[in-house]
Amino acid sequence: MGVSFDPDPKLAQYAHPERLVTTAWLAERLDDPDIVVAESDEDVLLYDTGHIPGAVKIDWHTDLNDPVARDYVDPEAFAALMSRKGITPDTTIVFYGDNFNWWAAYALWVCSLFGHADVRLLDGGRAKWVEEGRPITTDVPRPAPAGYPVVARDDDTIRAFKDDVLAHLGTGPLVDVRSPGEYSGQLTHMPEYPQEGTLRAGHIPTARSVPWKRAANDDGTFRSLDELNAIYRGEIGLQDDDDIVAYCRIGERSSHTWFVLTHLLGFDRVRNYDGSWCEWGNAVRVPIEKSAEPGSAP
Amino acid sequence: MIPPRLQEVVDEFATMPREMKLPLLLDYANGLPPLPEGFDSSELQRVEECQTPFFVAAEVSQGQVRLFFDAPPEAPTTRGYAGVLHTGLDGSSVDEVLGTPADFFVGMGLAELISPLRLRGMGAILAGIKRQVAAATA
Numbered sequence: 347m348g349v350s351f352d353p354d355p356k357l358a359q360y361a362h363p364e365r366l367v368t369t370a371w372l373a374e375r376l377d378d379p380d381i382v383v384a385e386s387d388e389d390v391l392l393y394d395t396g397h398i399p400g401a402v403k404i405d406w407h408t409d410l411n412d413p414v415a416r417d418y419v420d421p422e423a424f425a426a427l428m429s430r431k432g433i434t435p436d437t438t439i440v441f442y443g444d445n446f447n448w449w450a451a452y453a454l455w456v457c458s459l460f461g462h463a464d465v466r467l468l469d470g471g472r473a474k475w476v477e478e479g480r481p482i483t484t485d486v487p488r489p490a491p492a493g494y495p496v497v498a499r500d501d502d503t504i505r506a507f508k509d510d511v512l513a514h515l516g517t518g519p520l521v522d523v524r525s526p527g528e529y530s531g532q533l534t535h536m537p538e539y540p541q542e543g544t545l546r547a548g549h550i551p552t553a554r555s556v557p558w559k560r561a562a563n564d565d566g567t568f569r570s571l572d573e574l575n576a577i578y579r580g581e582i583g584l585q586d587d588d589d590i591v592a593y594c595r596i597g598e599r600s601s602h603t604w605f606v607l608t609h610l611l612g613f614d615r616v617r618n619y620d621g622s623w624c625e626w627g628n629a630v631r632v633p634i635e636k637s638a639e640p641g642s643a644p
Numbered sequence: 645m646i647p648p649r650l651q652e653v654v655d656e657f658a659t660m661p662r663e664m665k666l667p668l669l670l671d672y673a674n675g676l677p678p679l680p681e682g683f684d685s686s687e688l689q690r691v692e693e694c695q696t697p698f699f700v701a702a703e704v705s706q707g708q709v710r711l712f713f714d715a716p717p718e719a720p721t722t723r724g725y726a727g728v729l730h731t732g733l734d735g736s737s738v739d740e741v742l743g744t745p746a747d748f749f750v751g752m753g754l755a756e757l758i759s760p761l762r763l764r765g766m767g768a769i770l771a772g773i774k775r776q777v778a779a780a781t782a
Contacts, residue, residue, distance in 0.1 A: 389718070389719055389720060389721045389722075390666065390721055390757065390758050390762075391666060391669060391670050391673060391720035391721045391724060392718065392720055392721075394666065394667065394670050394720070395670070395673075395717070395720050407757075407758065407759045408756070408757060413756070444718065
């Protein structure tokens with residue numbers, strides 16, 4: 347039972363090597379019926395221009411978010427989505443996507459809220475697969491609907507809400523993964539991204555700045571364990587038993603860092619604050635630090 | 645008001661069933677004409693609000709606006725926005741372009757498929773076109 351892990355030596359260094367696969371490993375297993383490859387992109391049309399043969403599309407906006415409330419889909423909608431994509435609870439899902447796997451990591455994190463057991467990320471994502479000249483197709487698979495049970499969403503273990511973060515101030519580390527300009531309060535959005543309507547700029551007091559990109563090489567793969575340890579354990583001093591909260595602007599870049607901290611570095615208690623700056627920067631009377639320094643808890 | 649040809653494109657999207665809207669946008673992405681030979685894309689203006697490298701140039705000749713776009717193939721949604729604006733506005737008069745409402749795309753019904761925040765990229769491109777047209781006719 348179960349799909350074997352990718353034994354690639356680069357992956358073996360990480361705390362949970364079973365959460366990553368290489369392009370070479372995946373290329374050999376595109377016909378494995380126990381694996382569903384899922385593409386999640388920033389650009390909603392990219393999958394339709396060509397994708398890994400057999401891969402299904404999971405859209406962060408239309409598939410994973412509730413259409414009305416700012417929240418994720420409910421258990422019924424999640425079960426329907428998984429069934430539609432041919433996924434059962436025993437399926438190994440390998441996520442990949444554009445933009446350094448931001449949305450792939452986000453989709454993986456949402457599936458983890460619902461307790462899907464075997465979720466993996468393709469190291470290097472879509473860009474590496476394409477760069478290596480591996481096959482791409484526009485054929486959209488039509489999987490037979492699979493039976494996926496309705497399971498509760500666990501919003502406590504790996505997800506943090508605004509009130510959780512307020513209670514967290516001064517008790518545990520916060521990691522702000524946005525760009526330096528967003529952190530210090532010069533910008534309320536990513537450079538060159540559309541304004542997303544945040545009224546206040548800065549960061550949550552005590553948060554340390556580690557832009558998400560520092561965890562990635564230029565080809566989209568993750569940095570080595572030593573490099574990651576130097577940043578997260580060395581520079582900002584995270585320790586094994588820390589209760590860590592990561593955030594960005596709407597929760598996608600912090601999903602990338604959540605994956606790094608949880609699955610590559612092995613921290614047991616990491617939560618993604620998906621409300622992130624779009625909530626905090628608009629909330630009334632929450633403390634804000636507007637400088638390049640972490641600041642102190644109120 | 646929305647110029648007639650752009651209105652036709654908006655209506656085309658509006659009447660398309662939900663599941664056909666993204667394929668239609670992909671058609672517009674694929675139909676975006678390449679830059680004419682000899683055109684130096686480094687001279688094109690970058691739309692700063694856009695999330696991907698994207699270039700647009702608007703030229704005005706005898707009161708008529710000509711539009712030139714460039715965007716990488718790995719940004720098909722942005723190319724699709726460019727295709728919509730090229731089909732809808734290329735060859736329009738200066739007044740038509742400057743009078744195009746900033747929210748012309750709302751009626752296309754794309755907001756349920758593309759995050760409304762990302763959809764604003766379309767408005768940013770139009771704003772870039774208007775700035776260039778206004779500068780060329782000042």
